[in-house]
């Protein structure tokens with residue numbers, strides 16, 4: 001089948017590109033336009049990131065989506081999200097044959113608990129809508145040509161009336177998202193704000209006790225300070241690992257650390273392992289406990305508040321004997337333990353890098369995009385969607401919601417805006 005002349009060419013067949021291609025093809029068909037949609041991806045296997053997402057189960061979206069779940073220009077994000085809210089996402093997936101179920105955290109997964117269900121449904125729908133899917137087609141250049149575009153790839157050149165850039169960011173580059181799309185966007189005059197890994201685990205200095213706790217997770221209130229000023233505070237589960245810290249609360253907070261470090265600013269992370277309680281409040285508790293259980297060990301007493309293994313490590317970190325009897329704990333040791341318990345500085349050495357990041361912070365500024373259509377404000381007929389834009393969500397299905405929403409908006413707009421069939425294709 002010839003695909004050198006098409007109405008819409010989509011570069012990148014991830015979550016955003018697949019949705020954009022489907023929406024464009026279905027809109028063209030609705031309008032009785034016999035045009036074609038070409039979906040190009042450099043990877044041999046399409047949808048690798050969807051398959052590994054959510055631990056192989058694909059956290060498709062979240063039951064409640066608000067602009068606060070995202071970072072970027074929230075006014076623009078609000079408008080974009082409103083165009084394809086979560087109820088429509090759920091209904092759209094149902095129409096694709098994917099039923100979603102809600103987990104207690106509010107995350108929505110396919111009832112099959114298998115990410116392949118999501119990928120197969122998207123691919124089936126795309127094929128059904130007549131989208132021409134081309135894996136192993138790496139795009140090297142996109143330029144304007146007359147009223148349309150020329151899309152150069154490793155098998156030739158396609159001529160397209162509209163182009164959608166959906167090349168993702170830099171997270172998990174082995175899936176094909178290696179940041180080349182930013183170069184394509186820059187080629188059209190778009191800016192790209194500094195890009196750093198987000199939703200990424202953090203590596204701790206070797207002086208910390210993390211390695212002995214590997215595998216342990218518990219709740220913490222994590223506070224990020226930028227040059228001494230609090231910029232983020234969140235509570236959730238922290239996972240100790242052989243390299244440092246991970247778990248939802250760390251992943252969500254990591255963007256503040258990576259962005260600030262990239263700017264060369266001083267950034268510090270502190271953990272309160274008894275969320276919501278201060279060391280002052282705990283002092284009273286400690287005194288009462290000492291009076292009631294004078295012969296109990298310090299670590300045993302602390303394990304009422306935190307897991308045993310963490311209590312022991314924390315005592316040693318404070319140069320206290322975990323087995324010391326409560327009645328014998330010196331006042332200055334008590335104060336040191338309680339202040340460390342509620343404000344432990346986590347000495348971050350580095351983030352774990354793009355191979356372990358789930359998303360990119362930074363990208364093409366949303367101000368350069370028409371939020372009603374996802375069309376570039378600089379180049380008419382060019383659309384930018386998904387992770388390549390300067391918007392990142394927290395953990396919980398928000399990043400996919402961004403991909404479905406922007407893809408759907410751009411697909412509809414591109415499909416509607418295409419002039420009556422322009423290219424005559426031979427099958």
Ligand SMILES: Cc1cc2nc3c(=O)[nH]c(=O)nc-3n(C[C@H](O)[C@H](O)[C@H](O)COP(=O)(O)OP(=O)(O)OC[C@H]3O[C@@H](n4cnc5c(N)ncnc54)[C@H](O)[C@@H]3O)c2cc1C
Nearest residue numbers: 012014015016042053054059139168176386387397399400
């Ligand atoms: C391990 C992991 C787990 C995740 N789990 C979840 C989750 O459960 N829920 C959630 O909401 N989010 C999750 N995310 C984030 C989510 O996967 C991304 O936000 C989303 O996939 C971004 O979609 P996208 O289409 O914009 O980009 P991508 O999915 O990155 O797709 C971009 C595509 O463009 C192609 N491409 C790039 N350059 C070119 C080129 N020059 N020519 C041709 N093709 C090109 C790539 O091969 C790729 O297929 C996870 C991410 C990771 C890494």
